[in-house]
Amino acid sequence: MIRALDNVNLDVEYGQVLGVIGTNGAGKSSMMRVIAGIIPPSQGRIEVFGSVSTLLALGVGFNPSMSGRDNVFLGGLAAGMSRDEIESHFQEIADFSELGEAIDAPMRTYSSGMFSRLAFSVAATVRPDILIVDEALSTGDAQFKEKSLNRIKELRSDDRALILVSHAMATLRDVCNDVAWLHKGTLVQRGAPDATIDAYQEFLQVGKSAAIDEDV
Secondary structure, three states: OOOOOOOOOOOOOOOOEEEEEOOOOOOHHHHHHHHHOOOOOOOOOOOOOOOEEEEOOOOOOOOOOOEHHHHHHHHHHHOOOOHHHHHHHHHHHHHHHOOHHHHHOEHHHOOHHHHHHHHHHHHHHOOOOEEEEEOHHHOOOHHHHHHHHHHHHHHOOOOOEEEEEOOOHHHHHHHOOEEEEEEOOEEEEEEOHHHHHHHHHHHHHHHHHHHHHHHO
């Protein structure tokens, strides 16, 4: 049996900004989906105390045939907001996304960057107890990435938990106060960002060196 996650014990407290790193196939996205309640664990248990807003890669959960405007309401309702709350925050979401008139176009016409901008704008405006961001900041222009990171920093507080999955190590060093390294579904290391990321990058370099030796 192949397990996406195997005996991973992880707790995230309010006030933490947890970065999750690992190579492709390490189990990062699977773990986010389990935490978000999108897929159930086959073993063990997951306990979540508070509301969860998820920003999975390219706005998973949006309906591409619907307009950006309609998807704002769809995403907001799915995150537990009332229609009145969404309406009161709609202009903030639209302005932050910088989509302009494209907010009324079907999302199937959006580029990956436009998709991510709207998804982030909705997720970050919900102001959840727990915000999960899975690689969604890897697309889009540099200016919007910077604006999104500033919003994430604004969301850091003692009464909220943030979980960020990313290959952008500099970003995680800057934003996170805790980092977990997954490899082949297991938790290899967790701790201070610099120490954990340094160990991970050393692991990657050793792997590259081994591959070069094999090719010679």
